[in-house]
Amino acid sequence: MLTIKQITENTEAVLRGLEKKHFKNAKETIDQVIALNNKRRSTQNELDKNLAEVNSLSRTIGQLMKEGRKEEAETARARVAELKEGNKELDAAMTQAATDMQNVLYTIPNIPYDSVPEGVGxxxxxxxxxxxxxxxxxxxxxxxxxxxxxxxxxxxxxxxxxxxxxxxxxxxxxxxxxxxxxxxxxxxxxxxxxxxxxxxxxxxxxxxxxxxxxxxxxxxxxxxxxxxxxxxxxxxxxxxxxxxxxxxxxxxxxxxxxxxxxxxxxxxxxxxxxxxxxxxxxxxxxxxxxxxxxxxxxxxxxxxxxxxxxxxxxxxxxxxxxxxxxxxxxxxxxxxxxxxxxxxxxxxxxxxxxxxxxxxxxxxxxxxxxxxxxxxxxxxxxxxxxxxxxxxxxxxxxxxxxxxxxxxxxxxxxxxxxxxxxxx
CATH class of the missing domain: 3.30.930.10 (Bira Bifunctional Protein; Domain 2)
Incomplete structure (x- = not known):
């Protein structure tokens, strides 16, 4: 299976290799992999950001309660609950994008070396x-x-x-x-x-x-x-x-x-x-x-x-x-x-x-x-x-x-x- 690094950093070389292997719809397939990878990464970034906020809020709730700021603590708890619920959806979306990307990658053949001659059969x-x-x-x-x-x-x-x-x-x-x-x-x-x-x-x-x-x-x-x-x-x-x-x-x-x-x-x-x-x-x-x-x-x-x-x-x-x-x-x-x-x-x-x-x-x-x-x-x-x-x-x-x-x-x-x- 081609690596994501190969595809994203050497896209044109990958496309030339797939053309040499006469792989149909190479451009569309590679574009699909890149789009799914971008979705996976952006979702991961959003999930990481939310998790960081959850951790930060969780640390402040105890301090707010100690200081008697109960209303602010409850607001923080509500925000944590909201983030955790959203994180379930983000995690599911990220997993689905990764699975879809893997399934597309399975359909892409290996890239031939430069020493492989051109030809159909x-x-x-x-x-x-x-x-x-x-x-x-x-x-x-x-x-x-x-x-x-x-x-x-x-x-x-x-x-x-x-x-x-x-x-x-x-x-x-x-x-x-x-x-x-x-x-x-x-x-x-x-x-x-x-x-x-x-x-x-x-x-x-x-x-x-x-x-x-x-x-x-x-x-x-x-x-x-x-x-x-x-x-x-x-x-x-x-x-x-x-x-x-x-x-x-x-x-x-x-x-x-x-x-x-x-x-x-x-x-x-x-x-x-x-x-x-x-x-x-x-x-x-x-x-x-x-x-x-x-x-x-x-x-x-x-x-x-x-x-x-x-x-x-x-x-x-x-x-x-x-x-x-x-x-x-x-x-x-x-x-x-x-x-x-x-x-x-x-x-x-x-x-x-x-x-x-x-x-x-x-x-x-x-x-x-x-x-x-x-x-x-x-x-x-x-x-x-x-x-x-x-x-x-x-x-x-x-x-x-x-x-x-x-x-x-x-x-x-x-x-x-x-x-x-x-x-x-």
């Missing part, structure tokens, strides 16, 4: 780097959903029977490959200094608001209405919320956490060839990285996370590219985001497998996640997160890009985790 993203191994497949190469059927790795029809479309059942070596990837990603994160967390996969509304999924993505989250709980779309939500309403010491930063969870997304409105097989699921496995850092170090933290994800893709021997997302294609909460995509040789298309984002103070302001600096003053932290990695499209690319006439080859880095080097 995916076609305007900038390719920063390409890498990985080129693949040459047999002429009769199959997409992963056909390979999964051929080698009895994943049963999509059985998932439909048990739950519905988008909930596949992994079997045999398919299940082993999933578990191998999870353990590989977690071990690599641990080697890089991340502390593993095993969080709940359902969260309350406060957690959803804390990281910005609510109210922006409410329609895309599975909601358990009876208990008012939400199935998580990513481990970012529960792990980052560990630090909600927390004041950290500077020496604790950066905090580095990783977590494996199942993730749940409604993916409402998704259809067509891009949703076949593992390309777009309602439930999937993911290992997530989360960092909490001080502002001056978050740029370095972001780069270290990018290097970590790139290293994973290199070890998996997959062709990949890194995209710097344009303003119109970034998430609601991100100030800077890079996507990693792997190339599916059989499908002849790029598949997104990770987004690594710096949120600046946006999430921290919602979370009230702060740290105490060397001068003992509290400041908002920066929060960062990235997938390392999301499994479905990694599995799709591994199956498709490593198919041979003899079977599907397993990358060397995964063999110790799988216990086999070929699916045949």
């Amino acid at each position: 995916a076609e305007d993203n900038v390719v920063e780097k390409m890498g990985g191994m080129e693949t040459e497949l047999p002429k009769d190469a199959l997409p992963h959903w056909e390979l999964a059927k051929k080698y009895d790795l994943i049963d999509f029809d059985l998932g439909v029977k048990i739950t519905g479309a988008g909930f596949p059942v992994y079997k045999g070596k398919g299940a082993q490959l999933q578990r191998a990837l999870i353990n590989f990603f977690l071990d690599e994160a641990r080697k890089s200094g991340y502390t593993e967390i095993m969080p709940p996969t359902v969260v309350n509304a406060a957690s959803g608001y804390g990281t910005g999924q609510l109210p922006d993505k409410e329609g895309q989250m599975y909601h358990c209405e009876v208990d008012d709980l939400y199935l998580i779309p990513t481990a970012e939500v529960p792990v980052t919320n560990i630090y909600r309403d927390v004041i950290l010491e500077e020496k604790q930063l950066p905090i580095m956490n990783c977590a494996y969870t199942q993730c749940f997304r409604r993916e409402a409105g998704s259809y067509g060839k891009d949703v076949r097989g593992l390309n777009r699921l309602h439930e999937f496995s993911k290992v997530e990285l989360v960092r909490i850092d001080k502002p001056e170090h978050s740029k370095q933290s972001h780069q270290e996370m990018l290097d970590h994800v790139e290293g994973l893709l290199q070890k998996l021997e997959l062709p990949y590219r890194i995209l710097r997302l344009c303003g119109g294609d970034m998430s609601f909460t991100a100030a800077l985001c890079f996507d990693f995509e792997v190339y599916s040789e059989a499908q002849k298309r790029w598949l997104e497998v990770s987004s690594v984002s710096n949120f600046d103070t946006y999430q921290a302001n919602r979370l009230k996640c702060r740290y105490r600096n060397a001068e003992k003053k509290t400041e908002l932290c920066h929060t960062l997160n990235g997938s390392a990695l999301a499994l479905p499209r990694i599995v799709a690319a591994l199956l498709e890009n490593n198919q041979t006439p003899e079977g599907i080859r397993i990358p060397k880095a995964l063999v110790p985790y799988c216990g086999f080097d070929m699916i045949d």
Whole structure:
């Protein structure tokens, strides 16, 4: 959430940033926030003035009674009663203005950094780097959903029977490959200094608001209405919320956490060839990285996370590219985001497998996640997160890009985790 200081002291810069993110009615929305803030402040000032008068009058009433000036004392008492009654209305008005302002602030996206390119959608993203191994497949190469059927790795029809479309059942070596990837990603994160967390996969509304999924993505989250709980779309939500309403010491930063969870997304409105097989699921496995850092170090933290994800893709021997997302294609909460995509040789298309984002103070302001600096003053932290990695499209690319006439080859880095080097 943007801070009031950002909005009131850098209004034009905020408006330019919102324009880069293609946020509609930016001027009207920012004007509304400023008007509500002015109302809140003016009401607070009037309330403070009245409270000061109440305190002053209360001190004089006793003195007036001692001096026998009963009539003046009664007049003072009447004035105190009048002020107290008025203060109830002022307090209610101030609380309402603050609540209304907060609700409007929740609807405003984060401001992108200057390094974010202009653009409306995916076609305007900038390719920063390409890498990985080129693949040459047999002429009769199959997409992963056909390979999964051929080698009895994943049963999509059985998932439909048990739950519905988008909930596949992994079997045999398919299940082993999933578990191998999870353990590989977690071990690599641990080697890089991340502390593993095993969080709940359902969260309350406060957690959803804390990281910005609510109210922006409410329609895309599975909601358990009876208990008012939400199935998580990513481990970012529960792990980052560990630090909600927390004041950290500077020496604790950066905090580095990783977590494996199942993730749940409604993916409402998704259809067509891009949703076949593992390309777009309602439930999937993911290992997530989360960092909490001080502002001056978050740029370095972001780069270290990018290097970590790139290293994973290199070890998996997959062709990949890194995209710097344009303003119109970034998430609601991100100030800077890079996507990693792997190339599916059989499908002849790029598949997104990770987004690594710096949120600046946006999430921290919602979370009230702060740290105490060397001068003992509290400041908002920066929060960062990235997938390392999301499994479905990694599995799709591994199956498709490593198919041979003899079977599907397993990358060397995964063999110790799988216990086999070929699916045949």
